[in-house]
Amino acid sequence: MDIFASVFLSSSLLVFSFVSSDAVDSITQSQSLSDSKNTTLVSKNGRFALGFFSPGNSNNRYLGIWYNNIPVKTVVWVANRLDPIPDSSGLFMVNSIGSPVLLSSNKAVHWSANSTKQARNPIVQLLDSGNLVLREENEDNYLWQSFDYPSDTWLPGMKIGWDLRTGLERRLTEWKSLDDPSPGEMSWGMELHNFPDLVMMKGSQKYMRSVPWNGDSFGGIYEFQGTLVYYNFTFVSNKYELYFIYELINNSAIIRAVLNQSMYMGYVWVGEKEGWSMYLNSPKDKCDVYNLCGAYGNCIISESPICQCLEGFKPVSLETWDPDEWSRGCIRSTQLSCQDKDKIRFVKFAGLKLPATTYSWLNVSMNLEECRVKCLNNCSCTAYANSDMKDGGSGCAIWFNDLTDIRQLEANSNRQDLYIRMSASEQEVKNKQKTKVVVIVVVAIAIVFGVLMIPYCIWKRSNFRGEDLISFDFSNRATQRGLINKKRTGKGRNNEMELPLFSFSSVSIATNYFSATNKLGEGGFGPVYKGSLLNGQLVAVKRLSRKSGQGWEELKNEAMLIAKLQHNNLVKLLGCCIERDEKILIYEYLPNKSLDYFLFDPIRHGIKDWATRTHIIEGIVQGLLYLHQYSRLQIIHRDLKASNILLDKDMNPKISDFGLARIFCGNGSQATNRIVGTYGYMSPEYAMEGLFSVKSDVFSFGVLLLEILSGKKNTGFYESDSINLIGYAWNLWKSNRSLELMDPILGDTPPTNVFLSYINIALLCLQENAVDRPTISDVISMFNKDPALLPSPKKPAFSFGRGMEDLGSSKRNPEICSLNDMPVSILEAR
Ligand SMILES: *[C@@H]1O[C@H](CO)[C@@H](O)[C@H](O)[C@H]1NC(C)=O
Ligand SMILES: *[C@@H]1O[C@H](CO)[C@@H](O)[C@H](O)[C@H]1NC(C)=O
Ligand SMILES: *[C@@H]1O[C@H](CO)[C@@H](O)[C@H](O)[C@H]1NC(C)=O
Ligand SMILES: *[C@@H]1O[C@H](CO)[C@@H](O)[C@H](O)[C@H]1NC(C)=O
Ligand SMILES: *[C@@H]1O[C@H](CO)[C@@H](O)[C@H](O)[C@H]1NC(C)=O
Ligand SMILES: *[C@@H]1O[C@H](CO)[C@@H](O)[C@H](O)[C@H]1NC(C)=O
Ligand SMILES: *[C@@H]1O[C@H](CO)[C@@H](O)[C@H](O)[C@H]1NC(C)=O
Numbered sequence: 001m002d003i004f005a006s007v008f009l010s011s012s013l014l015v016f017s018f019v020s021s022d023a024v025d026s027i028t029q030s031q032s033l034s035d036s037k038n039t040t041l042v043s044k045n046g047r048f049a050l051g052f053f054s055p056g057n058s059n060n061r062y063l064g065i066w067y068n069n070i071p072v073k074t075v076v077w078v079a080n081r082l083d084p085i086p087d088s089s090g091l092f093m094v095n096s097i098g099s100p101v102l103l104s105s106n107k108a109v110h111w112s113a114n115s116t117k118q119a120r121n122p123i124v125q126l127l128d129s130g131n132l133v134l135r136e137e138n139e140d141n142y143l144w145q146s147f148d149y150p151s152d153t154w155l156p157g158m159k160i161g162w163d164l165r166t167g168l169e170r171r172l173t174e175w176k177s178l179d180d181p182s183p184g185e186m187s188w189g190m191e192l193h194n195f196p197d198l199v200m201m202k203g204s205q206k207y208m209r210s211v212p213w214n215g216d217s218f219g220g221i222y223e224f225q226g227t228l229v230y231y232n233f234t235f236v237s238n239k240y241e242l243y244f245i246y247e248l249i250n251n252s253a254i255i256r257a258v259l260n261q262s263m264y265m266g267y268v269w270v271g272e273k274e275g276w277s278m279y280l281n282s283p284k285d286k287c288d289v290y291n292l293c294g295a296y297g298n299c300i301i302s303e304s305p306i307c308q309c310l311e312g313f314k315p316v317s318l319e320t321w322d323p324d325e326w327s328r329g330c331i332r333s334t335q336l337s338c339q340d341k342d343k344i345r346f347v348k349f350a351g352l353k354l355p356a357t358t359y360s361w362l363n364v365s366m367n368l369e370e371c372r373v374k375c376l377n378n379c380s381c382t383a384y385a386n387s388d389m390k391d392g393g394s395g396c397a398i399w400f401n402d403l404t405d406i407r408q409l410e411a412n413s414n415r416q417d418l419y420i421r422m423s424a425s426e427q428e429v430k431n432k433q434k435t436k437v438v439v440i441v442v443v444a445i446a447i448v449f450g451v452l453m454i455p456y457c458i459w460k461r462s463n464f465r466g467e468d469l470i471s472f473d474f475s476n477r478a479t480q481r482g483l484i485n486k487k488r489t490g491k492g493r494n495n496e497m498e499l500p501l502f503s504f505s506s507v508s509i510a511t512n513y514f515s516a517t518n519k520l521g522e523g524g525f526g527p528v529y530k531g532s533l534l535n536g537q538l539v540a541v542k543r544l545s546r547k548s549g550q551g552w553e554e555l556k557n558e559a560m561l562i563a564k565l566q567h568n569n570l571v572k573l574l575g576c577c578i579e580r581d582e583k584i585l586i587y588e589y590l591p592n593k594s595l596d597y598f599l600f601d602p603i604r605h606g607i608k609d610w611a612t613r614t615h616i617i618e619g620i621v622q623g624l625l626y627l628h629q630y631s632r633l634q635i636i637h638r639d640l641k642a643s644n645i646l647l648d649k650d651m652n653p654k655i656s657d658f659g660l661a662r663i664f665c666g667n668g669s670q671a672t673n674r675i676v677g678t679y680g681y682m683s684p685e686y687a688m689e690g691l692f693s694v695k696s697d698v699f700s701f702g703v704l705l706l707e708i709l710s711g712k713k714n715t716g717f718y719e720s721d722s723i724n725l726i727g728y729a730w731n732l733w734k735s736n737r738s739l740e741l742m743d744p745i746l747g748d749t750p751p752t753n754v755f756l757s758y759i760n761i762a763l764l765c766l767q768e769n770a771v772d773r774p775t776i777s778d779v780i781s782m783f784n785k786d787p788a789l790l791p792s793p794k795k796p797a798f799s800f801g802r803g804m805e806d807l808g809s810s811k812r813n814p815e816i817c818s819l820n821d822m823p824v825s826i827l828e829a830r
Helices: 004-011 367-378 425-451 477-490 502-511 551-562 596-598 612-630 660-665 682-687 694-710 725-734 752-765 778-782
Strands: 026-028 031-034 048-053 064-067 073-077 091-094 099-101 108-113 120-127 132-136 140-144 160-163 169-171 172-177 180-190 198-202 204-211 231-237 241-248 255-259 264-270 275-282 298-299 307-309 313-315 328-331 345-348 359-364 383-386 398-399 420-425 518-522 527-532 538-543 573-579 581-590 645-647 652-654
Touching: 026 031, 026 091, 031 048, 048 120, 091 120, 099 169, 172 255, 180 241, 180 255, 198 752, 255 307, 307 313, 307 345, 307 725, 313 345, 345 367, 367 420, 502 527, 502 538, 518 694, 551 573, 551 581, 596 645, 612 645, 612 652, 612 694, 612 778, 682 694, 694 725, 694 752, 694 778, 725 752
Parallel strands: none
Antiparallel strands: 026 120, 031 091, 048 064, 064 073, 091 099, 099 108, 120 132, 132 140, 160 169, 160 241, 172 180, 180 198, 198 204, 231 241, 255 264, 264 275, 298 307, 313 328, 345 420, 359 398, 383 398, 383 420, 518 527, 527 538, 538 581, 573 581, 645 652
């Protein structure tokens, strides 16, 4: 039998007086709290109460502390978490050896507090901080306190951390459920070393961590949003103790932090609303998950994939590189040599969450330069940083081992720069490569001129070795030619031009491993990155989404096809890369972004002069004409829209993404059950029945033309009872008010009849019936015609789209083959 129970039994003849219902804040050895008599302790100025309660829907009774002065019952501490009392026989008192105990009817001990020494006149008191303390009647020091044994709630004044003398650790543990306050898997506490992280553990696994307190913040983790005015933080690290505490500055504030099954949350009581308001929660997103991206990986929440390698690092294995499986992390692009200190430099990384400090070292009196020297002199040191940011930066923290659990923080949320040890030879390597580039460029020119006539994109699976391919893959040119020759004879291909093949590793390097900073945007077929070839040429790298069901053979054929299309108003395809799952097209880079950026951006509104707009319109028409009529094969774009018109530095328009529909949805037939396109630009017969032809491109062009003339987007445009821009334009046309369509920001207004003829042409392109629409060469001649001679347009197809459901019973049910930036799926017939 438990010692306390026996002590109790031996002293059970003592007569206890129950505390009266008049609120008192303490009991002595002769008093007790009884559940059946509904007695509680209330702290001196009424803030907290100690008593019996049942959590949630449970009927079990627990002894706990809750706020006494707010209307929402909020329990902050529970004594008998593991051992509930099944009935209301609970009795709380101080036993004969001076320990607080919790008993029930059969005198079973459900909980007891172990005091450090036996008190002669013990008193148990509930303080206004929410701390239940045991002390000698006329002394101040506590023999025991509930603050040393937190439940799931961290109150101001409570320490989280370690007492190094006794080994006592104070950490939060979640309630198993709202009905059960027993400790669950999740806990939150401080690591035991002198530069400690606060760590949330799920069982024995790290789940989320903060960074060490840097004197005035948690370096971008746990953003407190103004609540700091209510309290201050202190981190204490000395021979005896290692803990973290927060204290109220404004005593009328009611603040708590609590841990549940999934997160750590900070709450402040808002009196006017009679409710708790959450001011902090952690983890707040996926990047907070502990070490999601592995060593030297940087988690960037706004990116896809969210894991990137830090600059100067590459994925552990290119061979098995998978953007969704990042826990393997990254390794140095250039290996470190430790011996030669001249070959070491430290690269500053700003705005990162500092890496896990499990293997770290701290000296608070060193400055940053001493810190650098300290790190330089120890081969296992991987990084250093100031440890304290209070007065502009002081102290020295040094990391050993690989740097883990890094994420990109919001701008300006952390001034604590991290200096990572890198190989200085990287720069030298680059310089060396520059001379190589000259050679490569010469070779490249020779090849381009020599082989231009033979488009051929080679599958070079067997040649791929991620490590040894650094640049544009000219190294194996001879072998490749050998391959071409073999294939040519084997498959009877003739007269084919070589399309440069890039290795995946070279594309990775060119785009800085598809890093977030290189990303230009997300097209319908996948993300686009800016890349830089070793010769300095900028390229746009389109990484096709893996959804394209095509194998390399088909893609290769398509890429060759696309490469053959060369026109001033088409974006030039420079090369491709097809390896395993990766299908990548490399295009010329155009610095001026796309047309939608200029037309619709409310701030930029870049195209003020009419001449530039007509120049763009003419360019688009010429590009389309080439695709439709003059190229060797007819290409139907199928996704013509403002964001697919790129502009070069002289504002020459260049159509992009042509041919991609073929890659994604197949070519061949003119009726398809696979739709690629964008809501708002699709002709009705294509959207409804999957019928596409040059006339569906003409329809898209009509939409584009209206957008260029008006500066308004077709979709998302609502005025009076028109359902979209097309409807609006039609209504104005019918009432002879088409001039109202003119973009008001145009600096120089075009002649009225010219503007009206452009609207007229646009409406002709938009006619409901495809056979009524002009071809693109008709359009060109119309632009040169006397406006008076233009035919009048029939009713355009503007009623489809938003009102699609009304047209309901389409015969086909077009399958969506690639999702664009607008949801096409709404086009699926019901
Ligand atoms: C117990 O006391 C509290 C306040 O002292 C009161 O609000 C509550 O209704 C009482 N409960 C019972 C069962 O008497
Ligand atoms: C008090 O000490 C006893 C005996 O060492 C132990 O079984 C019990 O768990 C302790 N209680 C608390 C609340 O630490
Ligand atoms: C924090 O505030 C408390 C209460 O005002 C004060 O006693 C304590 O010294 C403060 N600590 C720091 C580090 O400013
Ligand atoms: C303290 O907090 C209370 C409640 O939020 C507020 O009304 C009061 O103005 C604050 N006092 C000071 C000195 O900041
Ligand atoms: C933890 O609390 C938050 C905030 O109330 C809630 O959204 C979340 O669902 C809770 N987690 C669990 C596992 O109940
Ligand atoms: C910390 O740095 C100071 C100043 O450089 C130095 O005097 C002290 O010995 C260092 N402490 C340790 C433990 O290295
Ligand atoms: C480098 O640091 C590690 C970890 O603190 C230590 O074990 C090792 O002795 C140090 N080496 C040198 C050369 O100082």
